[in-house]
Amino acid sequence: MKIRNMFMCIFIFCSISPILVAGNPPKIRTQLPTNSVAMTDDALATYINPAGLGTNRALNLYYLRTYQSNFPGDDALFISAPGTGFSMEFANAANDVDFARYSASAGQHFGSGFYFGTNYSWINSDDIDYDKYKSLSIGLMYRRRFFSIGAIGRDLNRPKFQNQKLGRTYDMGIALRPGTWRTTFSFDMRKTQDVRELDLSYGVEIRPVREIIFRGTYNSDKSYDIRFGVNLGNFGIGNSNFFDEGRNVNTGVGYFHFSSVLMTKPILRKRVFLDLGMERLDATLRIAKWDNNVAGVLIRINESKYGMGQFQEIRDSIMEFKRTGKVAICHITNCSTGGYIVASACDAILMHPSADIRLIGLRTERTFYKDALDKIGIQAHIENIGEYKSASEGFTRNAMSEPHRENLNEILDDLYDQLTTDIASNRGWTPEFVKQLIDEGPYTAKQALKSDIVDELLYEDQIMEIAKDLAETDVRLMNIHEYLNSGLSPQEWLVPQPRIAVIEAEGMMVTGESFTDPFTGISVMGANTIARAIQQTREDKSIHAVVLRINSGGGLVIAADIIWHDLVRLAQEKPLVVSMGDIAASGGYYIAAPADVIVAEPGTITGSIGVIGGKYSFKGLYEKIGIKKEIIKRGAHADFYSDYSDYPPEEKEIVQKQINEIYDDFITKVAFGRDQLTKVEVDKVARGRVWTGKQAKEKGLVDKLGGLSTALLIAKERAGLERKVTEIVRLPKSSWLTQFLRNMGHISSNRRTIISNIFSTGGQSSELNLINKLKSHRVFLLAPFELNLGLGLSYGL
Numbered sequence: 001m002k003i004r005n006m007f008m009c010i011f012i013f014c015s016i017s018p019i020l021v022a023g024n025p026p027k028i029r030t031q032l033p034t035n036s037v038a039m040t041d042d043a044l045a046t047y048i049n050p051a052g053l054g055t056n057r058a059l060n061l062y063y064l065r066t067y068q069s070n071f072p073g074d075d076a077l078f079i080s081a082p083g084t085g086f087s088m089e090f091a092n093a094a095n096d097v098d099f100a101r102y103s104a105s106a107g108q109h110f111g112s113g114f115y116f117g118t119n120y121s122w123i124n125s126d127d128i129d130y131d132k133y134k135s136l137s138i139g140l141m142y143r144r145r146f147f148s149i150g151a152i153g154r155d156l157n158r159p160k161f162q163n164q165k166l167g168r169t170y171d172m173g174i175a176l177r178p179g180t181w182r183t184t185f186s187f188d189m190r191k192t193q194d195v196r197e198l199d200l201s202y203g204v205e206i207r208p209v210r211e212i213i214f215r216g217t218y219n220s221d222k223s224y225d226i227r228f229g230v231n232l233g234n235f236g237i238g239n240s241n242f243f244d245e246g247r248n249v250n251t252g253v254g255y256f257h258f259s260s261v262l263m264t265k266p267i268l269r270k271r272v273f274l275d276l277g278m279e280r281l282d283a284t285l286r287i288a289k290w291d292n293n294v295a296g297v298l299i300r301i302n303e304s305k306y307g308m309g310q311f312q313e314i315r316d317s318i319m320e321f322k323r324t325g326k327v328a329i330c331h332i333t334n335c336s337t338g339g340y341i342v343a344s345a346c347d348a349i350l351m352h353p354s355a356d357i358r359l360i361g362l363r364t365e366r367t368f369y370k371d372a373l374d375k376i377g378i379q380a381h382i383e384n385i386g387e388y389k390s391a392s393e394g395f396t397r398n399a400m401s402e403p404h405r406e407n408l409n410e411i412l413d414d415l416y417d418q419l420t421t422d423i424a425s426n427r428g429w430t431p432e433f434v435k436q437l438i439d440e441g442p443y444t445a446k447q448a449l450k451s452d453i454v455d456e457l458l459y460e461d462q463i464m465e466i467a468k469d470l471a472e473t474d475v476r477l478m479n480i481h482e483y484l485n486s487g488l489s490p491q492e493w494l495v496p497q498p499r500i501a502v503i504e505a506e507g508m509m510v511t512g513e514s515f516t517d518p519f520t521g522i523s524v525m526g527a528n529t530i531a532r533a534i535q536q537t538r539e540d541k542s543i544h545a546v547v548l549r550i551n552s553g554g555g556l557v558i559a560a561d562i563i564w565h566d567l568v569r570l571a572q573e574k575p576l577v578v579s580m581g582d583i584a585a586s587g588g589y590y591i592a593a594p595a596d597v598i599v600a601e602p603g604t605i606t607g608s609i610g611v612i613g614g615k616y617s618f619k620g621l622y623e624k625i626g627i628k629k630e631i632i633k634r635g636a637h638a639d640f641y642s643d644y645s646d647y648p649p650e651e652k653e654i655v656q657k658q659i660n661e662i663y664d665d666f667i668t669k670v671a672f673g674r675d676q677l678t679k680v681e682v683d684k685v686a687r688g689r690v691w692t693g694k695q696a697k698e699k700g701l702v703d704k705l706g707g708l709s710t711a712l713l714i715a716k717e718r719a720g721l722e723r724k725v726t727e728i729v730r731l732p733k734s735s736w737l738t739q740f741l742r743n744m745g746h747i748s749s750n751r752r753t754i755i756s757n758i759f760s761t762g763g764q765s766s767e768l769n770l771i772n773k774l775k776s777h778r779v780f781l782l783a784p785f786e787l788n789l790g791l792g793l794s795y796g797l
Helices: 002-014 050-055 281-288 308-323 337-343 370-376 402-427 431-440 445-450 460-471 480-484 527-539 557-571 619-624 649-673 679-685 693-699 708-718 736-743 751-758 765-775
Strands: 060-068 075-081 084-093 097-109 114-125 134-143 147-154 169-176 183-192 198-206 212-219 224-232 235-243 249-259 271-277 294-301 327-332 348-351 356-358 362-365 379-385 475-479 499-506 508-510 523-526 543-552 554-556 576-585 597-600 605-607 611-617 690-692 727-731 779-782 786-789 794-796
Touching: 050 084, 050 097, 050 114, 050 134, 050 147, 224 249, 271 281, 271 460, 271 480, 281 294, 281 308, 281 480, 281 708, 294 308, 294 337, 294 460, 294 475, 308 327, 308 337, 308 402, 308 576, 308 708, 327 337, 327 460, 337 402, 348 445, 348 460, 356 445, 362 402, 370 379, 370 619, 379 649, 402 431, 402 690, 402 693, 460 475, 475 480, 499 523, 499 527, 499 708, 508 557, 523 527, 527 543, 527 557, 527 727, 543 708, 554 557, 557 576, 576 708, 597 693, 597 708, 605 693, 611 649, 649 679, 690 693
Parallel strands: 271 294, 271 475, 294 327, 327 348, 499 543, 499 727, 508 523, 508 554, 543 576, 576 597, 576 605
Antiparallel strands: 060 075, 060 249, 075 084, 084 097, 097 114, 114 134, 134 147, 147 169, 169 183, 183 198, 198 212, 212 224, 224 235, 235 249, 362 786, 379 611, 554 779, 605 690, 611 779, 786 794
16 A cells, blocks of 8 residues: 555656657756666765655765766765765856856655655856756655665756756656665656656666675666776775767766765774773673674773662673673773672673772661751651651651661662672682672782682783683774774665664653753653653554663652553553663652563562652751741641641641552552552552562562563564564653763762752752752652662662
């Protein structure tokens, strides 16, 4: 049906031109190598068919020189980037007229293989007739893997030239590939207004190898042309000769071609060893493990912002990478207990002679402010549902409650067992030996070597010798940017692949838009931003499944509920899989509940299904510093939210009723999403209790253990895309500032840092934005404590 509609559009497009009397067209452009309007998608598409620019080829450039013709010496420069193109043509014509023709083009993809493009051209010269020329063209293209259809209408505005209107020209072409990109057959026809006959062209293009291109075109007037080109790396050269019906060369054009993406493979004398930090390790290894040019990876272990869940995810990626027969080594300059989880998965652990390893275990700390608040006259009136919901204890108690202490010990026991078991398995030790090493830490470089915690102490310039020995071949280091730019320009006609969306939900949940503090790099999750991304994936037919990546300890109830509502609608239409990072607790679990499948690492912190709510009274503080307020009100509870009011029993009862209602709604929604659990069963594993991912799976709150890669595989299966190549699209789109701050490693998941910035007096607009949002709400879904992995990381829960 779509193909039939495309043919109908082209038929109508081409049939609007009247058939009039013949005429000879003047020279208004330079000679270009011949190509089909159905094939061209590089910089030459700027003129040949601007719809081809919508295929989003990389940065592309052509310089062309006419070396043989009636008017030799013409020059042209064509340049294109994804979706746009521009050209400058410098030519000479009869009567010693020199002119410059400029063209600006744009192409757009409209889904299902359809592309649309426009071109606007104008001429500058010393001849007033040439200066009047301004042309508008519109192109169409429909492309699948082995065939393509294109059409373009040129001079649609019928520009004036030498006091006459030029006739519109309509080109239509079809190109076929017999199962391979190495051979392409094309057929084009042209209908020019004021010309009765159709011009027909038959073409064949052959690429026996990537480095060489042959193309021949035969025209209905018995003229023909032959094109030959050679490509090496990012560059190409070639020429095109045009012959008349008597086999005489009447025009010759040479060209130089550049593409920012490699057109051919460089002649590699050495295999590649990737040089990577931990920030982009997981995503890069998913690609590199299938690359035969990659012999291994050098991982730079340094201080990082990750928690247990993401350390385990990175470790899993390294193990998958090694299973393909490749080598993984690491070099340590700054390593915590968490970082050693990653290091232990490598074939060799190398360490700078002056570095240290803080292999000291796990700890959790809780600060209690009640006594200090009492001294300055501030009262925290906070209620909670669930005996384990201890997020408010820092302000209402001066020591841990027993349920809080019990929960913390259970979490630490499980995480410690995971930590020691993982390291022992990776290094060939026993968990008991790992615990002994931890109890004797931290370590200097020499101590670490003596205890076999590391394999060798090396300076930077000595690393490659180890890499060569382990890879059993000569290798060279390549950084991430060089590697990502080393992919070959695809020769296949790229058709839109089915897509899977990854929606990244990170930070404290608030209403409104997401934002990042430009001074601290703290990321806040705005409900409107995430809801808009969810709606976009639901409405986009090219997106077949969604993975919600959660790294959040919760936030405002209303923010979580806004996101939850849109996720429920999404799950009714498309597969929805949740991937939990370091933490997806309280409000983070609230938005995970609608998913078809929930995936978490064993060390992910989750659960904390409970509610806190209440207010602070500053009355005592005001009185201590000599400030008094008088409140005149209408309505029994008009001063309910005043910071000068007391907290009588009837107000406490109101708050308790509110959070009871929210808690009941919370566990109802969890039971609704977790088919295997009843509401009563959810309540038993809720009550504010925090679980590791491993424990949560045993309790039915998590379906499968694994990281983002596992979640993506499940999403593909549920969308029926197991055997298809898919495109991953990440939402919401981050601003350049957010990307910069993340790349600099400034964004922290430490909620305590967030709180300290909330109440700072710096006056930054983003901080004030967060303060205002928190001041206007009294009920929260927040997880209750902080965990620290051997001084390497602390993150708020």
